[in-house]
Amino acid sequence: VKSVKTGSVFWTVCCCLSYFYMVSAWGGYVFIINLIPLHVFVLLLMQRYSKRVYIAYSTFYIVGLILSMQIPFVGFQPIRTSEHMAAAGVFALLQAYAFLQYLRDRLTKQEFQTLFFLGVSLAAGAVFLSVIYLTYTGYIAPWSGRFYSLWDTGYAKIHIPIIASVSEHQPTTWVSFFFDLHILVCTFPAGLWFCIKNVNDERVFVALYAISAVYFAGVMVRLMLTLTPVVCMLSAIAFSNVFEHYLGDDMKRENPPVEDSSDEDDKRNPGNLYDKAGKVRKHVTEQEKTEEGLGPNIKSIVTMLMLMLLMMFAVHCTWVTSNAYSSPSVVLASYNHDGTRNILDDFREAYFWLRQNTDEHARVMSWWDYGYQIAGMANRTTLVDNNTWNNSHIALVGKAMSSNETAAYKIMRTLDVDYVLVIFGGVIGYSGDDINKFLWMVRIAEGEHPKDIRESDYFTPQGEFRVDKAGSPTLLNCLMYKMSYYRFGEMQLDFRTPPGFDRTRNAEIGNKDIKFRHLEEAFTSEHWLVRIYKVKAPDNRETLDHKPRVTNIIPKQKYLSKKTTKRKRGYIKNKLVFKKGKKIPKKTV
Template sequence: MQRLVDLTPGGFVRLIALAIAIYAAVDIRLYAVREYGRIIHEFDPWFNFRATVYLADNGWNKFKTWFDYMSWYPLGRPVGTTIYPGMQITAVALWRALNALGIEMSLNDVCVFFPAWFGAVATFLVAMLTKECSGSGTAAVAAALVMAIVPAHTMRSVAGGYDNESLAVTAMCLTFYTWCRSLRNPESWWIGGLAGLAYTYMVAAWGGYTFVLNMVGLHAAVLVIYKRYSSSLHKAYSLFFIVGTIGALQFPVVGTLPFTSAEQLGPMAVFLGFQVLELTERTMQPDLSKRAKWQRRIRMYALAVVAAVAALTALVVGGLYNINGLSVRVKSLFVKHTKTGNPLVDSVAEHQPGNADSYYRFLHFNYYIAPIGFIFSVVHFVFDGSAGAMFLPLYGLVAYYFANRMVRLIIFLGPVAACLVGVCVGYAVEDAIRIMKTSDETTEEPEKEKEVPLSAKKRAKQANKKKTENLTVMIKKELDMAYRSPVARTVRLVFIALGAVYIISKAPTFYTYSHAMAQGMSQPSIMFKGQLQDGTSVMVKDYVEAYDWLRTQTPEDARVMAWWDYGYQITGIGNRTSIADGNTWNHEHIANLARMLTSEEEKAHKVIRHLADYVLVWAGGGGDDMAKSPHLFRIGASIGSGRATAVEMEKITSTFGVDRYGQPTPKMAASLLFKLVSPQGRVSPERFQEVYTSKYRKVRIYKVVNVDEESKAWIADPANRMCDNADGSGFCPGAYPPALRKYPSIIKPAYKIPAWIKEKRATEKSERKAAQKDEL
């Protein structure tokens, strides 16, 4: 097995190439810093940064119980129980460590550079994973060079894009590497515990941890099918599952999902199956015949399955155990897009299925090379037979399926595509070197040893052994002989030369293309470079300037209504209360917001005056609120309202939009959003007054006239919150003001008190009554 780095000339070259890959991984992600400065991008990163600041200022104990009243007004959001905190914890730890070492950096700067740093770490881990699975140091370095700049990775890891995926890809690669490393030899099983810790880090980083868990569980199960089971595999997987599950349970956002989520039952079944399998093998009597051993195995497995089904049935029927169905996002991976039953999920462009164009866009010419690497990996597994050799082909198949179902998940395909490209390039280079070193190689059979007379018993035993010789071994021998023939060597060299010409000709294009993609993906959503009609290039800062206006020109308790996309920026930059943000934890509240914006102006104002002081809209074309409005209407008509079935949805949506002549339908023309955004519409100044228009008219802010101060005071009163404890800390959601009960066609109950809160309140009430009796 070739080392990744050693003292040979080849090892030195690989070390230099790896260093270049790591440098390139950082450099390609810094376009945003060079062009726009050290600023946070997009929408979600602003919430992540705000949460990081809160963690740095208040510590972990307050962070995990943080209930944010500045978002999801008037309900608030339990941030501590709805966030994956791994990125925030890591960023604060890095910030403190750097400043302790004398490297002075602000928390903002650490968060800006965070994706670039971890993009480089992920690049190194992809090299380690490729080396572990392929045994080739050259393949590892080639994989790193691809991973460093491939758009499928940079799409979520440019500087300023402080989002969960920038850390999650690194945590995923770390988990996969440590898992495969635990299978290297029988003495490596203990590394399965490190894989469990790496998986815990993945859980802390992103909700995509279920993919990682199922990938490891599937790999372990397939190893058993291919007769690669061993006690060391049992110990490695058991350690991984136990340590990883214990770690996952520590995060409130996960809760008991490792035991109740249908998405995670597969790996649990593999774990339980491994225990039965290990018990069966350890208690197997060595003198049993092969047939008797299989009969015992079948009996044990059948007994275990029956016992498991009986126990599960009893627990479910008895109400002691409940299995949650697939989440909407996961369901969308197995059903047709736009048919998940949740238009909020279906409306997101990232949830559309992948296709050949999207693969080429994010992988470039590697899209054609990775399948060759896949074949090489399969051949390597057939000849090598190691547990790790199977991982890359399996990972490639699973990642391709999910990327094919949802274009956003091409991020999963990026690392394995780099690995497979590395395998293709590395094996080809090493094969060419081998051929040139052994040009005098012959395929003559070695001289046969002088036969020694054998007894009849030994001759019969040897004959039986030949008859039962494994067919795979025989095929391997034949293929190996053919592989070493002069004709095969010549053909191999020709194909390697053609492949080298192709890659060398495409590599500069791939490099240029990747940098162009990275530069395009590095453009912040809150500012961009545009051109005036006379061709003059200008920096358009309408969005950030609008949020700055909110922060400086409105009261601190001002409540701003806008579509949920902008909530993170309203609170993160504008430091003002928003009605909703980019999280999807409460679909009903988002539907209420959508109904307010798409209802008729007069009806909408009657509701909005109880909830908001200002209304902010994006009105500059190119994805503004008018372009999004059909999605708003669909969401408002379907989530929690009971007004539409899936069959009726298309008909309802068609009533809100534009006709074939580009004119708005009557329902759209009468909507508040149309009047706030479109040049053809105009709101009544008795209801909404325009108080701010950005320089290039990308953002408009309207003041709500005749705000209901009684409703505002009612919402602000802590006595009207549904707290789960007496002191008002922890889980303490607000509620809609009573005045809104008059408008059921727009506002629906958006928050249901959890059963455990009701139970706790009932217990506390009975305890208070008992205490009062004791006092009397």
């Protein structure tokens, strides 16, 4: 905005540096590189072209493009992806528009109008057709699924379930708007109206920013980040206009103009200083009496009301920051009936156990939500973490969680898994556990392995997802269900509920006799929130788990002793070719 107002290259370069930081920090920079070209395009449509706009955008696009390409993760995406083509198209259109403006003084009005409409149409058509051709031939990558999910809210659930599974990608509720913005929800439209009422080049940007950010914030919860700055600015404009309107007259009244008692002044201001009877000046008390009532005091009432709203907003922001946005997700808190607070530290307890009781090279399989926590706090290798770009690897873990124990064991042996970690909230009523996330594991796995995993198998014939006796047999025997409810069927939480009653789902589990063949329970936290299982090694390969051993000759052993144990006998039968009572060959495999 500053660069558009001044047309200064210095301010434009400062804008480019801010854009460079945005590119390095968050993939949401695509919103910025599409919003600024939209602003310039609308200014051209409104016939608000100026040299300031030309200098600002041309400098921003060239310098910003070069800076953004210095980020290794971005690379050549700004010139090879469809998300950035709008900026390139507006840049080309702006150059054509500027050239036509240059020809205005050298042509007649009729010739210029004909050339202008023809030139702009040809430039826009050439840019559009070029982008389509380059996209069709593969030089420009098509729109990504994350972009499509912004316009079609059901696209991600069908085609990219990994995006739809994240709670931050869900549509925003009205409760979230009021929880985050408070009174600004009401004052924000008023500020937008004041901007549109007295529009100029800068206010066009603010209006476009506000309208687009409101839409995107309604599509995804996480995009409230893009909405909050413009809401704060427009609300400030609304409050400023209200205070200026109701306090401005008082400021003028404190410094009144010098009055003259001449007849001419009396004619200009009839009834202000004199009564109807004649040239008799009103008494001071009579003037004050006319100002009594609600009308003259409405300014004070509105001012006090605005100040109270701002005070309430400050209190609300402090409360939200301390309770909602400053509480770590690793440490949970619950409140008793008497108001005392209980701290649930199961996550750190489990991660500390992993750090202290497992090998430093141990590999942990869990859902991707806890990948960074395990890597950072337990210092152990995880199969998937919160970097969700590798959809196929996450789908393989989801397939293991959704399969029965035997099929899951084969996958875990392929991935060299040592421990499996699950989150279970049935004891304390924690709704964010893995059972509540399980359907997303199934959907993501089905997207990569449709022949092995089908979402419909985990529902009842009536289409319900149930964990009790009426639940689907596929669900009651899958690995995630068994790891979550292992030994839970023996546990009675209180006298009012039967053993194995899940407080989160408000149901008695359907499979209480859970036994493992390939897993064993290694750790369960105090409130059963985190459960860790150890993956057993195959019976005949206990010494060959991670260090395969090949021997040529067994020293000092020529004949098989009668005291050979069954395990050793089985090992030799599998690894050495021998016959009972005969000499072992010298060359063995």
